Amino acid sequence: MPELPEVEALVGFLRERLIGRAVDRVDIGAISVLKTYDPPPTALNGLTVTAVERHGKFLDVDVDGVHLIFHLARAGWLRWYDAAPTAILKPGKSPIALRVRFTPVLDADPAGADGLDPDGEPGFDLTEAGTKKSLAVYVVRSPADVPGIARLGPDPLAAGFDQAALAAILADSRQQVKGLLRDQSVLAGVGNAYSDDVLHAAKLSPFAIAAKLDDEQVTRLYTALRDVLTGAIQAAAGKPAKELKDAKRAGMRVHGRTGQPCPVCGDVVREVSFADSSLQYCATCQTGGKVLADRRMSRLLK
Numbered sequence: 001m002p003e004l005p006e007v008e009a010l011v012g013f014l015r016e017r018l019i020g021r022a023v024d025r026v027d028i029g030a031i032s033v034l035k036t037y038d039p040p041p042t043a044l045n046g047l048t049v050t051a052v053e054r055h056g057k058f059l060d061v062d063v064d065g066v067h068l069i070f071h072l073a074r075a076g077w078l079r080w081y082d083a084a085p086t087a088i089l090k091p092g093k094s095p096i097a098l099r100v101r102f103t104p105v106l107d108a109d110p111a112g113a114d115g116l117d118p119d120g121e122p123g124f125d126l127t128e129a130g131t132k133k134s135l136a137v138y139v140v141r142s143p144a145d146v147p148g149i150a151r152l153g154p155d156p157l158a159a160g161f162d163q164a165a166l167a168a169i170l171a172d173s174r175q176q177v178k179g180l181l182r183d184q185s186v187l188a189g190v191g192n193a194y195s196d197d198v199l200h201a202a203k204l205s206p207f208a209i210a211a212k213l214d215d216e217q218v219t220r221l222y223t224a225l226r227d228v229l230t231g232a233i234q235a236a237a238g239k240p241a242k243e244l245k246d247a248k249r250a251g252m253r254v255h256g257r258t259g260q261p262c263p264v265c266g267d268v269v270r271e272v273s274f275a276d277s278s279l280q281y282c283a284t285c286q287t288g289g290k291v292l293a294d295r296r297m298s299r300l301l302k
């Protein structure tokens with residue numbers, strides 16, 4: 001699932017290509033992804049993109065006051081075209097949930113003699129692989145009209161998010177720090193993957209209770225949060241949309257690396273179940289050598 005750094009990179013990618021472009025048409029391939037009905041997607045037609053922003057893991061294309069907002073969730077992705085296919089989408093026949101095409105603009109360095117984009121209309125598809133459908137698209141007049149955005153906690157990379165702000169959040173929570181980090185209503189944008197890597201960089205047990213962290217641990221967590229996320233953003237910046245997933249995977253410290261050596265100490269990266277999925281960690285770096293018990297497993301054995 002794309003998290004804050006990948007969504008931020010997609011924002012940069014789309015900003016470069018879309019601002020100043022007008023929407024030509026929006027085609028819906030899977031009606032179930034569209035979570036709003038007023039304004040209709042046709043309200044975007046003819047309007048010009050004025051901004052592209054991120055809210056947590058949501059991507060917001062501001063089309064002159066009408067916002068096309070989407071959340072890629074677990075299996076959704078964006079496919080960019082310099083020249084989008086002109087064929088009509090057949091609902092239910094492909095993984096393409098939504099296609100947006102933009103009008104050509106005068107090109108500073110035209111390959112076409114007419115001075116337009118040489119190959120047709122640029123655009124993008126939102127696709128979703130597999131059967132677990134959770135890609136969500138919203139057309140709204142204000143981002144706050146999307147419930148998932150209205151609920152978001154502070155963005156960990158926002159200018160005002162200092163160590164005191166994180167300390168206040170932690171002090172207030174009886175949650176395990178792994179769960180806290182990926183709770184979107186507490187912090188916006190961090191998910192299962194980066195929470196593993198942030199905790200590894202901070203040398204903290206994923207099962208530590210937030211309110212019990214001491215000052216030094218809070219400092220480490222704050223530093224790790226900023227460093228891991230900004231490092232991932234730098235690694236992702238400027239990469240085309242299609243390369244972002246591989247870049248994310250390649251940059252991970254422990255997440256998704258069960259059985260491989262820890263990049264810091266060489267101990268084996270271990271996995272333990274957590275909530276609805278699993279997490280990865282290094283016992284030497286994070287838990288004083290203690291192997292975390294798989295609670296799901298021990299429950300089954302009781």
Ligand SMILES: [Zn+2]
Pocket residue numbers: 262263264265266267282283284285286
């Ligand atoms: Zn280690």
